[in-house]
Amino acid sequence: xxxxxxxxxxxxxxxxxxxxxxxxxxxxxxxxxxxxxxxxxxxxxxxxxxxxxxxxxxxxxxxxxxxxxxxxxxxxxxxxxxxxxxxxxxxxxxxxxxxxxxxxxxxxxxxxxxxxxxxxxxxxxxxxxxxxxxxxxxxxxxxxxxxxxxxxxxxxxxxxxxxxxxxxxxxxxxxxxxxxxxxxxxxxxxxxxxxxxxxxxxxxxxxxxxxxxxxxxxxxxxxxxxxxxxxxxxxxxxxxxxxxxxxxxxxxxxxxxxxxxxxxxxxxxxxxxxxxxxxxxxxxxxxxxxxxxxxxxxxxxxxxxxxxxxxx
Numbered sequence: 001x002x003x004x005x006x007x008x009x010x011x012x013x014x015x016x017x018x019x020x021x022x023x024x025x026x027x028x029x030x031x032x033x034x035x036x037x038x039x040x041x042x043x044x045x046x047x048x049x050x051x052x053x054x055x056x057x058x059x060x061x062x063x064x065x066x067x068x069x070x071x072x073x074x075x076x077x078x079x080x081x082x083x084x085x086x087x088x089x090x091x092x093x094x095x096x097x098x099x100x101x102x103x104x105x106x107x108x109x110x111x112x113x114x115x116x117x118x119x120x121x122x123x124x125x126x127x128x129x130x131x132x133x134x135x136x137x138x139x140x141x142x143x144x145x146x147x148x149x150x151x152x153x154x155x156x157x158x159x160x161x162x163x164x165x166x167x168x169x170x171x172x173x174x175x176x177x178x179x180x181x182x183x184x185x186x187x188x189x190x191x192x193x194x195x196x197x198x199x200x201x202x203x204x205x206x207x208x209x210x211x212x213x214x215x216x217x218x219x220x221x222x223x224x225x226x227x228x229x230x231x232x233x234x235x236x237x238x239x240x241x242x243x244x245x246x247x248x249x250x251x252x253x254x255x256x257x258x259x260x261x262x263x264x265x266x267x268x269x270x271x272x273x274x275x276x277x278x279x280x281x282x283x284x285x286x287x288x289x290x291x292x293x294x295x296x297x298x299x300x301x302x303x304x305x306x307x308x309x310x311x312x
Contacts, residue, residue: 001059001102001226008033008057010042010091011064016106016164018171019219020061027223033057043086052094060095060103061222062088067137072178074269077136084140092147096157103159104226105148107141107234109211109275110134111163119278122163122234131272149232160229162222165238165277169215169296170303181245182212185252186297186304193258200253200260203268206246211238211276214296217289224287238277239289255297 001007007024011017012034024032033055040051042064066083068076088105095103112120113128125145130138148159168182176187185202192200221237229235243251249262291299 001223003027003029004031005058005101006031006033006055007059007061008055009061009063010035010087011062012036013171014063014065014067015167015169015172015215016218016222017061017063019169019215020063020222022216023219023223042090043083045086045090048090048094052098052100056098056100057095058099058101059226060091060100061106061226062091062103063106064091065106068173068178068180074133080134081136081140084137085143088140088144089147092144092151092159096151096155096159101158102226102230103148103157104222105144105159105161106222107145107161107163108138109163109165109236109238109277110138110272111141111145111234112275114272116275118274119240119276120236121278122236122281125234133269133271145234152232158230160225160231161234162225163234163236163277164218164221165211165213165236166275167213167215167218169300171215172300172304174304174308181210182248182252182297183300183304185249186256186301189249189253189258190256190301190304192260193253193256196260198260199263200249200258201263201265202245202249203265204245204270205266206249206264207244208270208272209242209244209274209276210248211240211242212248212293212296213237213239213289214291214299217291217296221282221287221289224285225282228285228287235281236277236279237282238279239293240277240279240283242274242276243293251293252297255294255301 114131151157172183
């Protein structure tokens with residue numbers, strides 16, 4: 001990727017997009033293009049077409065999406081499938097028609113079947129039923145992968161699809177109901193520590209296992225793949241290690257200084273029992289995650305404490 005050419009980061013205010021912008025700026029990218037939602041609604045086909053016709057970015061990192069945790073996925077499944085289909089269809093098609101040299105489509109590990117063999121290899125896609133709580137979002141992301149593959153075959157468009165594991169980091173969403181598990185735990189345990197609560201709850205049984213990747217590590221991986229990867233098959237990105245949710249909660253409690261008791265709430269859904277990505281393909285290309293979960297949590301919590309008044 002020529003850093004002197006124009007690079008459009010769609011979703012630059014989100015967790016992944018902001019990490020990509022930080023990384024690109026650190027590397028010396030000179031023509032970074034961004035638009036917030038007020039300036040460009042990516043669900044609006046005419047607006048997207050006009051933007052690409054004028055900006056004509058050489059590279060596109062498609063990190064824009066409507067996202068959320070278990071609660072949001074269940075409650076707003078219609079919004080999730082509609083918004084994400086519109087966003088990715090508009091951007092991928094407009095990029096291809098307006099001279100984009102390479103596009104990276106950001107998928108999600110939730111595209112894989114609920115009861116996948118572990119660790120999850122890329123070829124397990126469409127090998128079984130999806131997790132019902134995030135089916136709408138997953139179906140939209142699968143459609144994006146297939147669109148990238150179809151455009152590569154029909155038009156020779158260099159579009160790649162990257163499947164990250166569960167993410168967290170600077171600029172995350174800490175909404176009490178609609179966030180992902182790790183930022184939700186950080187907020188819940190921070191508030192419990194602040195009020196001196198005797199206990200704080202983890203949604204579900206605490207038994208599921210998840211893999212977590214620091215967003216800045218993912219940004220590094222995405223730019224690495226823009227340079228090194230040009231295949232139609234999706235490629236996983238993760239750290240290659242998972243942790244039980246109850247153990248994670250205890251680590252979060254330690255990070256934020258919560259001294260009370262960590263309890264489970266089995267009335268809440270668990271989601272997929274385990275989700276660990278096989279990252280052997282990207283490791284073989286020469287990339288590995290470098291930020292430990294403990295260090296990433298410290299950085300994320302520091303950001304949360306500094307920004308909680310502005311975000312909430």
